[in-house]
Amino acid sequence: MILLFSTMTASLGCFTTPEDDVRPSRPDRDTEDSATDDTGDTAAEDSDTGTDDTADTDDTGADTEDTGEPEDTAVEPEPCPDGLVCVTTFPYEHVSTTVSATLDDFDSYDCATTTDESGAEVLYRVDVPEDGFLALSLSDLSSGADIDVHLLASRDAGDCIDRGHELSGSLVEAGRYWVVADTWVTSGGDEKDGAYTLTFGLTTVPALEAEGLAAEFADDALYAFDVAWGNGDADRFQYAVTDFSMHSSDQRQWLLDLTDGSVLAELYVAHGEGSSSGNSGEADTFSNTDNSHQSSLGMMRGGEEYTGTYGASMRIDGLESGYNDNVRDRAIVLHPWEGSRAEYVSRWGETAETWGCPALDDRLSADVIDVLADGGLLFFWYPDTDWRSGSGYLP
Numbered sequence: 232m233i234l235l236f237s238t239m240t241a242s243l244g245c246f247t248t249p250e251d252d253v254r255p256s257r258p259d260r261d262t263e264d265s266a267t268d269d270t271g272d273t274a275a276e277d278s279d280t281g282t283d284d285t286a287d288t289d290d291t292g293a294d295t296e297d298t299g300e301p302e303d304t305a306v307e308p309e310p311c312p313d314g315l316v317c318v319t320t321f322p323y324e325h326v327s328t329t330v331s332a333t334l335d336d337f338d339s340y341d342c343a344t345t346t347d348e349s350g351a352e353v354l355y356r357v358d359v360p361e362d363g364f365l366a367l368s369l370s371d372l373s374s375g376a377d378i379d380v381h382l383l384a385s386r387d388a389g390d391c392i393d394r395g396h397e398l399s400g401s402l403v404e405a406g407r408y409w410v411v412a413d414t415w416v417t418s419g420g421d422e423k424d425g426a427y428t429l430t431f432g433l434t435t436v437p438a439l440e441a442e443g444l445a446a447e448f449a450d451d452a453l454y455a456f457d458v459a460w461g462n463g464d465a466d467r468f469q470y471a472v473t474d475f476s477m478h479s480s481d482q483r484q485w486l487l488d489l490t491d492g493s494v495l496a497e498l499y500v501a502h503g504e505g506s507s508s509g510n511s512g513e514a515d516t517f518s519n520t521d522n523s524h525q526s527s528l529g530m531m532r533g534g535e536e537y538t539g540t541y542g543a544s545m546r547i548d549g550l551e552s553g554y555n556d557n558v559r560d561r562a563i564v565l566h567p568w569e570g571s572r573a574e575y576v577s578r579w580g581e582t583a584e585t586w587g588c589p590a591l592d593d594r595l596s597a598d599v600i601d602v603l604a605d606g607g608l609l610f611f612w613y614p615d616t617d618w619r620s621g622s623g624y625l626p
Contacts, residue, residue, distance in 0.1 A: 311356070312356075314333065314334055314354070315354055315355065315356050316353065316354070316355045316356070317355070317356045317357075317358070318355055318356070318357045318358065318410075318431050319358045319360075321431055321432060321433035321491075321492065322430060322431060322432045322433070322490075322491035322492055322493075323430070323431040324428060324429070324430050324431075325355075325428070325429050325431075326371075326426070326427075326428050327353050327412070327426070327427065327428075327429070328373070328424070328425060328426040328427065329350060329351045329352060329353060329376075329378060329412065329413075329414045329424040329425065329427075330351075330424045330425060330426070332351035332352060332353050332414075332424075333351070334351065334352055334353065334354055335349070335350070335351045335352065336352070336354075337352055337381075337388045337411055337413055338388075339388065340381055340383075340388045340389075340391040340394060341388065341389045341390075341391050342381070342391035342392070342393065342394050343379075343391075343394055346379070346415065347415065347416040347417075347418070348379060348381075348413040348414065348415060348416070349416050349422075350413065350414025350415065350416050350422040350423065350424055351414050351422070351424060352411050352412060352413040352414060353411070353412045354386075354409065354410075354411055355409065355410040355411070355412075355429075355431075356407065356409060357407070357408045357409065357410055357431065358406075358407050358408075359403055359404075359405050359406060359407075359408060359433060360405055360433075361405045361435050361437070362402075362403070362404050362405055362435065362436070363402070363403070363433045363434050363435035363436070363438070363453065364400060364401070364402050364403075364432075364433070364434045364453050364456060364457060364489055365382065365400055365401060365402075365403045365408065365431070365432070365433055366398070366399075366400040366430075366431070366432040366433075366434070366468050366489045366490055366491075366492075367380045367382060367395075367398065367399040367400055367410060367429065367430070367431060367432075368380075368397065368398055368429070368430045368432070368468065368490045369396075369397045369398070369412070369427050369428070369429055370397070370427070370428045370430065371426070371427060371428040372425055372426070372427045373425035373426040373427070374425070375423060375425060376414075376423055376424060376425020376426065376427065377396075377414070377415040377423035377425075378412050378413065378414060378415070378423075378424075378425065378427050379394060379395065379396055379412075379413055379415055380394065380395060380397070380398070380399045380410065380411070380412055380413075380429065381393075381394040381399065381410065381411040381413060382394065382399050382400065382401055382408060382409075382410055383408065383409040383410070383411065384408060384409075385409065386409050392408075393460075393461075398466075398467070398468065400460060400468065400489070401457060401460070401461075402453060402454065402456075402457035410429075410431070412427060412429055430490055430491060432468070432488075432489055432490050432491040432492045433492055434453065434487065434489050434492040435492075436449045436450050436453065438492060439452070439453075439485075439487075442485065442494050442497075443482075443485075443497070444472070444474065444485060445474060445476075447614070448472075448474045448476070448612050451612055451625055452470075452472045452610050452612065454624075454625065454626055455530055455610055455624040455625060456470055456489070456608060456610070458530075458623070458624045459530055459550070459608055459624060464530070464532055464550055464608065465532070465606060465607065465608045466606040467606055467607055468488060468489035468490045469486065469487070469488050469489075469490075469495070469602045469603065469607050470486075470487045470488075470489060470607065470608050470609075470610070471484060471485070471486050471487070471599070471603060471607070471608070471609045471610070472484065472485050472487060472609075472610045472612065473485075473500055473589065473609070473610065473611045473612065474612050474613075475502060475506075475514045475517075475526065475528070475611060475612060475613040476612070476613050476614055478510075478512050478513055478581070479499065479500075479501065479502060479512045479513070479514070479576070479581045479582040480499075480512055480576050480580050480581050480582075481499075482497040482498055482499055483499070483500060484497070484498040484499075484500040484589070484591075485497055485498075486498065486599060486602065486603075495602065496595065496598075496599065498571075498591055498592065498595060498599070499571045499572070499573065499576050499582050499591070499592060500571060500582070500589050500590070500591055501568055501570060501571050501582040501583060501584060501585045501588065501589065501590040501591075502514040502526045502582075502584065502585070502587075502589070503523070503524045503525045503526040503584060503585055503586055503587035503588070504524050504584035504585065504586065505518075505523050505524035505525035505586075505587070506524075506525045506526045506587075507584065511581060511584055512580065512581030512582070514526060514613070515613075517613060517615065517618070519549070519553060519554055519555055519556065519557045519558075520557070521557065521560065521561050522561075523587070524586045524587055525587055526563075526587050526589065526611065527549060527554060527555035527557075527558055527563065527587070527611065528551075528554055528555065528611050528612065528613055528615060528618045529549065529550070529551035529554045529555045529610070529611060529618060529622055529624065530549075530550045530551055530555075530608060530609075530610050530622075530624045531547050531548060531549050531550060531555055531558065531608070531609045531610070531611070532547070532548045532550055532606065532607070532608055532609070533545055533547060533565070533600075533603035533604050533605060533606060533607040533608070533609060534546035534547055534548050534559070534604070534605065535604065535605060536600055536604045536605075539564065539566055540566070541566045541567045541568065541590075541593070542566070542567045542593065542596075542597075543567065543596070543597050543600060544564050544565060544566035544567070544596075544600070545564060545565045545566075545600040545603065545604050546559060546564050547559065547563060547564060547565060547589075547609065550624075551622055551623065551624065553621065554618055554621065554622065555611075558587075561587065563587045563588050563589075564588055565588065565589055565590070565591065565596065565599070565600060565603075565609075566588055566590050566591075566596065567590070567591065567592070567593030567594075567596040567597070568582075568583065568585065568588075568590030568591060568592070568593055568596070569583075569593055570582050570583025570584075570585075570590065571583070571590055571591050571592045571593075572592050572593070572594070573592070589609070589611070
């Protein structure tokens with residue numbers, strides 16, 4: 232998927248002249264996009280910068296005379312104790328097994344007191360260099376294995392931050408943490424040990440800034456995902472974030488994979504025509520109201536796929552009462568849209584507005600939907616004081 236998106240994103244730089252010299256007109260509304268009856272608000276067509284050592288002319292460190300100072304002042308890294316796996320770089324992937332594991336110190340955790348984890352485990356010491364979302368992902372389990380992954384604030388099962396059957400994670404401060412890949416034991420005493428791969432990902436605000444996200448937006452996006460993850464709103468680490476404070480001529484949606492901190496795609500995304508109080512390429516007004524033709528802000532969850540007016544589409548459920556919980560009834564969906572193609576944006580200087588749907592390039596939308604449908608999170612951001620003060624997903 233990463234290679235696919237990399238290839239497809241790169242193709243967005245190509246420009247081909249549209250056949251027509253006018254923007255596509257909006258057709259009548261198609262009831263296929265409505266989640267219920269024909270009462271919703273659907274979309275319609277158109278509308279470390281270290282210096283180079285070789286260039287260092289400051290030779291104060293040269294050993295021209297005996298000053299009594301030691302020549303080597305480098306600090307030796309802390310050794311990794313026997314029996315542990317130490318993680319200091321991200322992303323990090325470790326292939327292991329609990330079949331031959333000799334450690335068996337943890338039998339249960341305070342974040343799942345009734346779950347029997349008395350089987351053998353593999354213990355990781357994790358040093359996080361800066362604040363960010365630490366994601367833990369188990370994969371490639373051998374047949375019959377049942378391994379759970381636990382994130383601990385200390386080497387104590389009573390300090391459990393999060394745990395999961397395949398995924399675990401949390402927004403953490405820089406510091407030392409402990410991760411346990413532990414074997415689940417059945418009520419009959421059968422230890423479900425086996426092989427696995429564990430991936431450690433760290434997504435930070437500076438890393439997102441390097442990808443083009445504004446610092447305030449990136450900070451809010453990570454905070455909001457952490458809240459949503461803690462609520463159980465999501466079942467995966469793929470996450471679409473949109474900055475509506477940016478002009479629609481910019482790629483203002485990022486499809487993130489917190490599993491390894493990567494960016495799967497950068498995309499043009501449309502906003503509702505009612506959200507532009509002035510320049511049609513700028514969104515500055517948002518609502519949760521039917522027939523407003525406005526976009527909504529906040530945290531949302533990808534719903535089921537379906538075939539609508541514009542092709543393969545995805546319904547969306549708003550998670551914030553009063554701000555976006557009407558998006559399904561309004562038929563605000565993610566759908567393919569020629570007006571979000573790079574060629575269209577190059578020609579007209581903006582995406583074509585919709586009736587509120589966050590529509591994407593029709594050549595890319597199916598792959599995005601494949602990533603987000605049935606449980607992926609979508610976050611739509613704008614520095615709006617009312618939403619910020621009322622949202623349960625922001626500090």
